[in-house]
Amino acid sequence: MVDIRFRVGNLTSEEQAIVTAGFAYYSETNAAPPFVQKKLAWIAENNQELIGVLTAALLWDWIYIDELWVAENYRQQGLGTSLMKQAESYAVSQQLVGLWLWTQSWQAENFYKKLGYQEFTRFEDFPRGHSRIGFRKQLRE
Numbered sequence: 001m002v003d004i005r006f007r008v009g010n011l012t013s014e015e016q017a018i019v020t021a022g023f024a025y026y027s028e029t030n031a032a033p034p035f036v037q038k039k040l041a042w043i044a045e046n047n048q049e050l051i052g053v054l055t056a057a058l059l060w061d062w063i064y065i066d067e068l069w070v071a072e073n074y075r076q077q078g079l080g081t082s083l084m085k086q087a088e089s090y091a092v093s094q095q096l097v098g099l100w101l102w103t104q105s106w107q108a109e110n111f112y113k114k115l116g117y118q119e120f121t122r123f124e125d126f127p128r129g130h131s132r133i134g135f136r137k138q139l140r141e
Helices: 013-029 079-093 109-114
Strands: 037-046 049-059 062-070 098-104 118-124 131-138
Touching: 037 079, 049 079, 062 079, 079 098, 098 109, 109 131
Parallel strands: 062 098
Antiparallel strands: 037 049, 049 062, 098 131, 118 131
8 A cells, every 4th residue: 555654854865866766767768868957157256255146057958047146236237137148148159049047026027028038937926926937038949
């Protein structure tokens, strides 16, 4: 008989290894491309002070923008745009399809639209009264 248990927290390393191997086997038997993720980061400093960061992951032919942060006193000066343009230039140089990201309705929705990103999904009431928004910018087909 199957026993289903609930717990809060991560899987054990042994449990996670079984799940990861199961996903890999299923993907391989269905001719899916290998899941190889490469971490990327663009770091802005002024006199060795960290003032901006863009972290991302390269997976298949897309860059997922994970974090875009600019120090408060450097905002509205184009640094966020410069970091995004650096990521886009890298994507072009690697002949990637494009970039995508999530943002919240209280964060940078208009910022990404201004950079030419298109909304591809919106998750309403996440959290309640707000939205989680998916944006992407396709650079090639």
